[in-house]
Amino acid sequence: MVPSRRRNENLRALLGEARWTQAALARTVNALGAEIDLELHYDRTAVAHWLRGTRPAQPVPDLIAEAFTRRLGRAVPLAAAGFADDLGGAWGDRLGGFRTPVGTWLTELCSLESDPARRADARLLPYREAELARSARSPAPEPEPETAGGADGAEGGLGVVRLAVRFFSASFDAHGGQGARSSLAAYLADDIAPLLREGGHGARRRGLLVEASRLTFLLARMHQDAAAHGLAQQHFTTALRLADASGDTTARAVVLRGLSAQGLALGHRKNALRAAEAAAACPGASDGPARAFLLSQLAVAQAACGRHRSARASLTRAEEALAAGAGCGAAEPFDAYSSGSLEFQRSEVLRYTGDLPAARSALANSLARRPSADHRGMALSHAQLGEILIGLGYVEESCVSWNSFLDHYAVLRSGAADQAAGRMRKLLTPFRKVPAARLVLQRARAVAAPSGRV
Template sequence: MGPSRRRNERLRALLGEARWTQAALARTVNALAAEIDVELHYDRTAVAHWLSGTRPAPPVPDLIAEAFTRRLGRAVPPAATGLAADPGGAWGDRLRGFRMPVGARLSELCSLESDPARRAGARLLPYREAELVQSTRSAMTGPQTAGGAEEGPGVVRLAVQFFSASFDAHGGQGARSSLAAYLTDDIAPLLREPGDRTPGRGLLVEASRLTFLLARMHQDAAVHGLAQQHFTTALQLADASGDTTARAVVLRGLSAQGLALGHRKNALRAAEVAAASPGASGGPARAFLLSQLAVAQAACGWHRSARVSLTRAETALAAGAGDGTGPFATYAPGSLEFQRSQVLRYTGDLPAARTALANSLARRPAADHRGMALSHAQLGEILVGLGHVEEACASWNSFLDYFAVLRSATADQAALRMRQLLTPFRNVPAAHAVLRRIRTSTPPDGRP
């Protein structure tokens, strides 16, 4: 093949349309890789190689396509970049899954966990900002009348409680494969029964809740692209059930994920649509939705609105204990206090955020190891920001107590931030001891 045929004119045309330099594209691809916990260090020379005909390994073509999609405001598939070696291969199959019936989609996604070859590729799926926008729009255009669901099968409700408790106790990297197998082997077949039989609304709600939990597990493992796919599937299941509260809960999860990845404006829109759901007019579910709205508003600089939303969340939580038991019918006061601390950090009121985190720790269930760990970690960050290094070290020591029993990329990232913040104080005895402890302690899965 001659040099003229090797040149990637598709990529060159996209660079021109985006008005990007080669260095700008490289920086954007590195940033998108960081969203899915992949470390890349491309510069302009790498882009020059792509333009000359070199094809990078997956997931880089998908990351490049996502970069142009965000920049140009239109869908740019990997094939359009001239970098996808097999447009009809595994990555294309994942995208075509959007058009599957929801039962088949659930089975397809969950079965990835038991297939090492496909799982490795799926975990590198990019996070797609446009999908957050589309999910929000679909929730806006769906039925807006409040609809409650019939009670789901008892064994499935028990599974929801079990996997929720496992997530709180051990983090998202623990029982994720077990939950995926349960959804594949026990739940998906019930959603694809032949004939005229359709799944009961209660089963659809519980399936949505289990899929939502699996999405949160992938998110906690920093597998954000695949987490987004599970959130979207959970939203489809909630839509099929007609339960508007179930749909709002999933949209709230999508908002939290988008906000954590820096997509503030679209995360706020998702939180607004979730909080406007007619199905959650009061009680814990309402507080759950409003607390995320408050955090998203604060992140976008809407501080007064955030305070109003927090007050409304408090009122809703105080109004009643909800209509049942279990993780989706209750909302812990300690969790609301954690959200308050997030709002206060965005507004710059660190002393008040410190108080809120202390309240959160005092009101969290003892079995919520993940919540306790992350609360202690954030309290340490606030304390060191206020100049209270020794108090911060005490909080980080408590964080490390819980960290040892967790398998959570979110906790791993908190440990990394702790090291970075404490290193300038390494000559302070308390800081030296904490840094030494994190270096010498190795959790069961081999994390440093």
């Protein structure tokens, strides 16, 4: 901590306005740290030190400001929380590129990955719930008018970018988000952003913006997979800017869907539902599998908010959309949605409604329909099935699922899979005297040891 000579009266005033005790603020800061995979153990004595003028190390001041922002329903910058900008720029506000041209901003954001010091700082950006709310309610811009252009003007160079979308999407599914993240960031910064800065109009420009949005969306998911949720949110909102600039409503809807899924995973149910509703309501968003992709997330968000009848209706609409697009042949990653993925979402809806046996059946269907090369999806599905089974009291049967999880986990570099492995150990440890559970725990240690995973 950095000592200061002044008492922090701003912080004291905010505590009074929020009607929080010092212990309540400490608990909230700890919870916000957990959102970005940062383990904090502050208590009321730490808050007392802050009130006396001690400045905690970064990113804690940003977490404190975010805590009051959520509590009071208005933006609380660092200075308002009593943390003067003595570090050459408010740390938590250094990444905020809405006033910067999108090509320039994409370079700045993606270049963080190649700078170890800045990457470490950016990874600790707090997740901002107000940003999720702002994205959910932001109106879709009017698309720019069509302009004349030949075939080369429309497609020149886009084929290579689409190949990159396919490659990085397949890499994420097969290996998790930690493998190709730096490569994707470098490709966006060094190849895509300069093309965006060239400006221009017409079909080729719009196509480039759509593909850039998709690549940025994939990078956001990679950061989300590593539990760097604040940084992932920055990439999601940048992908939204790119989609909006293209005028492609489906591209916009896909990003809103991603923002909804991230927010729901972090417990921000109401705003996650608003984002899912905004995604499903995008005018002209594609039918078929892409439509099913949007409606399935809407169903999960509705179920999480207790709207069970609406969730079932949305699932039915998703099934109809998927069936309508069947038999259309091979599709690009952002145009495809599998029945296995839809069954996974169905299991999520059923878990929120409390029907664990039905959720178990849906997950079994999901696993039967997923391609074996989708190691990340298979691993997380087996992990969820294991958690459901142990919740139902089927310890030995859960171990079968956990063993299948480990088959896929062994080839992954995925933070989400690491977290699932941690939950597995926690759930199975009380049953370590059961032979099947003991063998799974032993195997988990053997799988984790070569890579140094805990």
